[in-house]
Amino acid sequence: MSEINPSQSFASAQGPQKNYTLPLVAMTTLFFLWGFITVFNDLLIPRLKAVFDLTFFEAMFIQFCFFGAYFVMSLPAGLLVKRFGYKNGVVSGLLVASVGCLLFYPAVAVHEYWLFLGALFVLASGVTILQVSANPYVAALGPAKTASSRLNLAQALNSLGTTVGPIVGKFLLFGGSAALVTEAASADSVKVPYLMLAVALLSIAVLFAILKLPVIEEHTEEHDCKAKGQPLAEAHHLVFGVLAIFFYVGGEVAIGSFLVNYFGEASIAGLAEHDAAPYLAYYWGGAMVGRFIGSAALQKVAAHKALLFNASVTIVLLLVSINSSGAIAMWSILAIGLFNSIMFPTIFTLAIDSLSSLTSKGSGWLCLAIVGGALVPLLQGYIADTIGLQFSFYVPLLCYGYIAWYGFNFPKLLGHWKARLAS
Template structure:
């Protein structure tokens, strides 16, 4: 039996529970900030390496493919790791592996081979995957299950702070103060510094977590565990459809962010240089940050499923607007998508694992497995962009959000089917 199943719950009720959980919650939210910063650096890295290695859109999107394919390969083993050794050891493993991935950028720059950059990104993403599998269910369990969506949205707001700061810092470090790709144009020398800094930060945080006392918690009560242990996750339609929902959401969000620099450089949209476009990405992710702080409060009173459906429909309308317009209208409408993306991941995640009992760790692994959408959807959009143009390529994330809207409208019924099976 795993540590999280055999140890007594750390928490007590009332104010003592809140006090016991406050420090662990603060500690875990720092991880959300960090992996947000790391992930969004890809949006700036893509146009940098695209210019250095003279890549097509499809070839450039291999950056996201290698990064997010790690979720597909590592998520299930990470779920078993957390189940067997606990959340804290999962976090430590993720931090160390991610730091190794960052250090691999140095030889990649020296050798100047694209495949080495892709390898480094895969290792980095493997560490981030373990962090995700550990942190998301842990934060969800640190308090009242009824407010799990609110708690995850608060943590994800810190994640969005990282994604907001990331493009600004990354744009300056990768493109230089002048913002021109002509600086070190033939090499990728500017990539070394930000990733070596990240490696140092990751290792420092790992040392802090090694000495930090985190509460050992039960995922769910015994009655819930007994009911769930005789069932398969395939019998939980709200989880299965939620896996598809996470696939679509992450794929669409990453695809949109990955194309923004090149989209804003298009003469029909804004005709901006890379460094100016990179700064605008901060508004896309900054909107998500603002939306998550708002969502953390709103979701205490509004049903999570309704919030998902409303936001998905709003994004569909914004995508149709940016695809059918030009200039500032196209620019502002695509940036506004970030605001409505805000609550998607944590809310879909929390409603998909609701009521899974002892199967929650495995369900979390499934959901993180679906983050592979960030590898496949941008690649598909790259193919469409190469053949039909970058503006038309936004049809790909449009289809994803149509599915998410359907999931939001139907997840309550799907969850009820699972409860009926549990009896």
């Protein structure tokens, strides 16, 4: 039931190369699962907006409560992982997330918006623990120089979940037809998918409790390393990477959150909710394709250069969508998914570069920054209510501007940390 010590079950550094295939396969299932869970928020927003007659700003509290959990839970999750290990962190995250899914049942029964928000917060707390556990663990299961490639491959499975989610969600939340439903039935449609997710999460938690996974020796406090005792705030590539994660998640989530309503605008596509929902699969599917491509490309291309390129193209696509209409505005913003693809895993692996035993703590900082998914959509919702939905996309555009800056300046930021370690 406990994690395996590499000295017991894996060859030493002088022996044959360690085989991490089974642990990697196991961890990628988690990436698929939380991608599937997270994308359901994009469908909940228009559904609960209609059910409770919410403004855009009020509807964005769905993302605020979900991604706000990252801010509250990331540091405790980092401490949990450091104390009990990656495997126990994964099992804990799965159990907490399953409780959050089960809480949708009383939320539907009482029919109160705040109960849905509370259930989302608990669900996201579990997902936060999974993120803090899984991202650095996957990055460490192999050579450091291919960490970005490896994490992009895992994140591609995350994108598969976000691609399948809208297709499944269309039928579970919107009935798969244009038929009008009553307010009570609209809320009731939320219950079934989350109960199904609860069963899946509990089942996978049992499997991970049984599964034997290797310990990453370099990420334990006992392992002697130069990073031990260094103030983490001096790792400028991490500190500015935290901001990059904040703006990336904020920008990505803000765009996804408004797509169904954006495509309902008469000047864009004039689509009803049930017709617009499947188009989310193009946005998240583009991210999946891009991550498979990125996993191969990052074997040869410097990660910070790829990040700079993708952020720059995303800025251009947003400018096109904001300043056009019809099919051009619609497909240019959907194409952003392709270029979003490598950003999160690439920023993550760049930010934890050379942290050694401080990696789990740095991972907690980075997951803390996922709170950008709570705050940026809220800001965009306020602007959409006051100025207009299309103009509000300047908010994520500014986010990607910062990401481009981080990619451009990364070598200098990392060099500062390495110089400190060498001194």
